[in-house]
Amino acid sequence: MRARVRWGIVGTGGIARRTVGDLQLCDTVELVGICSRDKDRADQFASEHSIPFASADFDAFCASGQVDAVYVGIPHGLHFDYAARALRAGVHVVCEKPLTMTSAEAEELHRLSRENGAFLMEAMWMKFTPAFRAVTEILGSGTIGEPRLIQAGAGFPVPPDGPARYWVAELGGGALYDLGVYTIALAHAVLGTPDQVIAVGKMRDDGVDEQVAYTLRYDSGAVAQLTNSLTAFIPPGGWIGGTRGSITVGEPLFAPRSLRVVTGQPPAPPTVEELDFDQEGAGYVPMFRAASEAILRGDVEHPIHPVSATVAVLQILERVRAELVEARDRAGTGGQLGALSRPGP
Ligand SMILES: NC(=O)c1ccc[n+]([C@@H]2O[C@H](COP(=O)([O-])OP(=O)(O)OC[C@H]3O[C@@H](n4cnc5c(N)ncnc54)[C@H](OP(=O)(O)O)[C@@H]3O)[C@@H](O)[C@H]2O)c1
Incomplete structure (x- = not known):
C-alpha cells in the first residue's frame, strides 16, 4: 500500500x-x-x-x-x-x-x-475543522441539551462585473450555490432534513438568486433560520440554541477557529466557555x-461528509430555490415578493 x-x-x-x-x-x-x-x-x-x-x-x-x-x-x-x-x-x-x-x-x-x-x-472543509468537530462532540455529549434553534448566515457583495462564476447561471451563479451550501450543511449536520422550507428573497429570471432568507422547520419544533447574499454583507457565523445552552460558532463559519459555549439554567448565572482552535495552513x-x-x-x-449528506443538502437547497422561483413567477416582478406573500388586489 x-x-x-x-x-x-x-x-x-x-x-x-x-x-x-x-x-x-x-x-x-x-x-x-x-x-x-x-x-x-x-x-x-x-x-x-x-x-x-x-x-x-x-x-x-x-x-x-x-x-x-x-x-x-x-x-x-x-x-x-x-x-x-x-x-x-x-x-x-x-x-x-x-x-x-x-x-x-x-x-x-x-x-x-x-x-x-x-x-x-x-x-x-468546514466539517473537518477542529472547531466543527468539537461542535459535533459537544452536541453528542448533551452539554447544550437538545438543539432547537439554529441561526446562521454568510454573504458579501459581489459587483455585477465581478468573477463570472458568481453571476453566470451556467457556471453555478447565485448566493445559495456559493454560500448556502455552508449554512444548509450546518443545519443539516445538526437537525437533518426539514419538514418545511419557507424562503423569501430575490431570484432573477435567469435562475441566479441574489439574496435569500429562509427557514427550515422540523416537525419536532426545531427551526433553522439562514441567510445568504451576494449583494450585502452578512457576518459569516452562526449559533445553535439548545434546551440547556448554546454554541456560538466563531467567524468565519466555513473555517471557525473559536466556539463560545454557554450553559446553565436561569436564574443561576450562565457558565461561559471560550474554546480556541489552531488552524493548519489556510484551513x-x-x-x-x-x-x-x-x-x-x-x-x-468519508463518514464525516458522505455523499448522502451532499445529496441531502442539495435537496434542501433545491427546495429553497423552488420557493424563490415560485414567488418570482407568482409575483411576476423579478422575485421581489416572498414565498408566502400574495400579490395585492
Ligand atoms: N472552499 C473554499 O474556501 C472556496 C473558496 C472559493 C471558491 N471555492 C469553490 O471553488 C470553485 C472555483 O472557484 P474559484 O474562485 O477558484 O473560481 P475561478 O477562479 O473563477 O475559476 C477557477 C478555475 O477554473 C477554471 N475554469 C474556469 N472556467 C472554466 C471552464 N469554462 N472550463 C474549465 N475550467 C474552467 C480556470 O482554470 P484554468 O484557466 O487553469 O483552466 C479557473 O482559473 C467553485 O466551485 C467555488 O465554490 C471554494
Missing part, C-alpha cells in the same frame, strides 16, 4: 492558489499534477509550486497513471462533467462545493464512484488529510 496519495489539482484559479500550500502540508499527500485548460497556465502554476506534471488535457491527465486523485477547483456548473470523467477513469475525486448543481447529479456521481471503486467527496489541511487517509484505506467516501 502506498503511504501517500498522488494528487492533481484541476484549475489554476482562486481556490487552487488558496489550497495548493495546504495540499503540500499533508504528509499523506504527494502533489504531482496540475491541469488547466491552457498549457502555459498549467506550466506556470507547476513551476511556481514545484509540481512535476502539467497538462492541458483533462482526460489524458486522468488516464496518465500518474495521478491517483484529483481536487476539482473550477466553477460549480462544470463540476459534474469533470468529476464524472475522473470517476469513470477510476481516479478519486474531491470536488469543490457545491459538488453539483442538482441532487440528481450528485446521486449519479455517487453511483459512478461505487461502480468504479473511486473515492468521492465534496470539499466541505484545508484536515479535509485533505482525511480524504487521503480514506483513499489509502480503500474507502469510497
Whole structure:
C-alpha cells in the first residue's frame, strides 16, 4: 500500500492558489499534477509550486497513471462533467462545493464512484475543522441539551462585473450555490432534513438568486433560520440554541477557529466557555488529510461528509430555490415578493 496519495489539482484559479500550500502540508499527500485548460497556465502554476506534471488535457491527465486523485477547483456548473470523467477513469475525486448543481447529479456521481471503486467527496472543509468537530462532540455529549434553534448566515457583495462564476447561471451563479451550501450543511449536520422550507428573497429570471432568507422547520419544533447574499454583507457565523445552552460558532463559519459555549439554567448565572482552535495552513489541511487517509484505506467516501449528506443538502437547497422561483413567477416582478406573500388586489 502506498503511504501517500498522488494528487492533481484541476484549475489554476482562486481556490487552487488558496489550497495548493495546504495540499503540500499533508504528509499523506504527494502533489504531482496540475491541469488547466491552457498549457502555459498549467506550466506556470507547476513551476511556481514545484509540481512535476502539467497538462492541458483533462482526460489524458486522468488516464496518465500518474495521478491517483484529483481536487476539482473550477466553477460549480462544470463540476459534474469533470468529476464524472475522473470517476469513470477510476481516479478519486474531491470536488469543490457545491459538488453539483442538482441532487440528481450528485446521486449519479455517487453511483459512478461505487461502480468504479473511486473515492468521492465534496470539499466541505468546514466539517473537518477542529472547531466543527468539537461542535459535533459537544452536541453528542448533551452539554447544550437538545438543539432547537439554529441561526446562521454568510454573504458579501459581489459587483455585477465581478468573477463570472458568481453571476453566470451556467457556471453555478447565485448566493445559495456559493454560500448556502455552508449554512444548509450546518443545519443539516445538526437537525437533518426539514419538514418545511419557507424562503423569501430575490431570484432573477435567469435562475441566479441574489439574496435569500429562509427557514427550515422540523416537525419536532426545531427551526433553522439562514441567510445568504451576494449583494450585502452578512457576518459569516452562526449559533445553535439548545434546551440547556448554546454554541456560538466563531467567524468565519466555513473555517471557525473559536466556539463560545454557554450553559446553565436561569436564574443561576450562565457558565461561559471560550474554546480556541489552531488552524493548519489556510484551513484545508484536515479535509485533505482525511480524504487521503480514506483513499489509502480503500474507502469510497468519508463518514464525516458522505455523499448522502451532499445529496441531502442539495435537496434542501433545491427546495429553497423552488420557493424563490415560485414567488418570482407568482409575483411576476423579478422575485421581489416572498414565498408566502400574495400579490395585492
Ligand atoms: N472552499 C473554499 O474556501 C472556496 C473558496 C472559493 C471558491 N471555492 C469553490 O471553488 C470553485 C472555483 O472557484 P474559484 O474562485 O477558484 O473560481 P475561478 O477562479 O473563477 O475559476 C477557477 C478555475 O477554473 C477554471 N475554469 C474556469 N472556467 C472554466 C471552464 N469554462 N472550463 C474549465 N475550467 C474552467 C480556470 O482554470 P484554468 O484557466 O487553469 O483552466 C479557473 O482559473 C467553485 O466551485 C467555488 O465554490 C471554494
